[in-house]
Amino acid sequence: MSIINDLEWRGAIFQQTDAEGLETFVNENAIGLYCGIDPTGDSMHIGHLIPFMFLKRFQLAGHHPVVVIGGATGSIGDPSGRTSERSLQSMDVINENAEKLTQQMQRLFLQGEVDQAGFRIVNNYDWLSKISLLDFLRDYGKHFNVNTMLGKEVIASRLDSGISFTEFTYQILQSVDFHYLYRNMDVQLQIGGADQWGNITAGLDFIRRMEEHEVKAFGLTIPLMLKSDGTKFGKSADGAVWLDPEKTTPYEFYQFWLNQTDEDVIKFIKYFTFLSREEIEALEVEVNESPHLRKAQKTLAEEVTRFVHGQESLDEALLITDALFTGEVNQLSAKQIEEGFKNMPQFTAPKESAALAIWLVDIGLISSRRQAREFVSNGAISLNGEKVTDVDFEVSPELAIGDKYLIVRRGKKNYYLVTFE
Structure with a gap:
């Protein structure tokens, strides 16, 4: 051809x-x-x-x-x-x-x-x-x-x-x-x-x-690039998706492509990847028969991120994505945390030790001590990927990743980044 x-x-x-x-x-x-x-x-x-x-x-x-x-x-x-x-x-x-x-x-x-x-x-x-x-x-x-x-x-x-x-x-x-x-x-x-x-x-x-x-x-x-809903392609909820990794991190870049809809993903694969016609047609079958696997979206995200940012940055984006999915965030470096948690809720904490239930309220992450004790006792709170059920567990700056960050997860999907002052 x-x-x-x-x-x-x-x-x-x-x-x-x-x-x-x-x-x-x-x-x-x-x-x-x-x-x-x-x-x-x-x-x-x-x-x-x-x-x-x-x-x-x-x-x-x-x-x-x-x-x-x-x-x-x-x-x-x-x-x-x-x-x-x-x-x-x-x-x-x-x-x-x-x-x-x-x-x-x-x-x-x-x-x-x-x-x-x-x-x-x-x-x-x-x-x-x-x-x-x-x-x-x-x-x-x-x-x-x-x-x-x-x-x-x-x-x-x-x-x-x-x-x-x-x-x-x-x-x-x-x-x-x-x-x-x-x-x-x-x-x-x-x-x-x-x-x-x-x-x-x-x-x-x-x-x-x-x-x-x-x-x-x-x-x-x-042609002018439009999404299936008729809106202009090229922006995320936070604005333009930049090629400069300082403006849009490789993780954010990867996530933008990963989150494309089933209706748009094949069109974008045709535009933005160098995959062959046979490979793209096989992915189109996957979208139609097994959309829940999101194989096409993963392929699109990997191909474009690799092209723009290189294999090393793609590997880092995949590592952050996997850590957030599994909850094993303690495997991340401080730099990777900054990249992956850039747009998540953030709080600051003084470099002092405190009981977990009290600490959660003092930094403003939870509104009342009663609610904090319930979350902790019910196993809904994790610190740096480790579930904590003791309301008196001592939170200290020594727990921080890179001497700076503590990642709190409430439930399965709610992540919060706490920075020690």
Whole structure:
């Protein structure tokens, strides 16, 4: 199966500028392709990940992906998908963000035994910053018809609310990027989200105007990712799911994928994993016949976490997950506790010893001593995975994991993290 056919089977292609021409070209050549991201933030989230999964698939198939970090376009602001102007950031912030995004891309694309010779990360500031104002107007602006630009959805959608000349010119800058990569880095294909269609087609028109020979250049967009209930994919109850482990821990990342519904999981496996068609179809049978085993969800969570964070982080996420399921939390390190209990109820306790029933009330975990004694006597309280039934059991800082944390469990599912001051 060709890579284009594989992407179509996965439901991952929304629009193509020349579907037949692209498939023929890809089947006969090792194609150069690119996708860009502006450093308006210091980390990608999983919504950003989708087009770069495309690049990775092409890379694994022997093609040559180029990642463009928008050090220049990020200073302008892409109007796509927005109803108002962006707040401009300083170049210091943009450069810092660009460095962090570059590191994330390196982790995604420079792994395994794949030949890396054809992979590049570039920053469009390197060429766009060299264009003077007069050169921009004479050599580039002259090739863009305002009426045509106004007809592009990315611009038309902003006319009622207003758009600055700065963001209006973004389409030109992205077109210059495509032409520069086409001429200097042998890139023939641009990939982007559905909201990038106008920018991509503008770039193709510009290439055709600038090149005298017959142009082999193509554009492809991915569909907007929606969940089965019609809501936009990519956020958890706590907000965006980031690729930066400092923003979203590998455990939280793993749990996000593990908690996908039966209705969505196969679609997400097609998008976000490199499993074969046969493997995915087998998992689809599992969902239909044994949904309670959640084999597809576990596979999805493991595959994506391994791809983004590596095997070591996946192993740690699995360890935390298993410890919380079995209650054997005393096997966790202080760092793993911080990761796994980040969003659970938390309390602080003084570094003093006290009887358990009194201690539970003093730190505010249980409201009354009578209730605390009942919970303890009935075997409902565990400390660091060990059930305690003695109301006078002495709780002391010496019990803390890493000299800091004590994990209290009430019943089977209610966990609380206590930090000794």
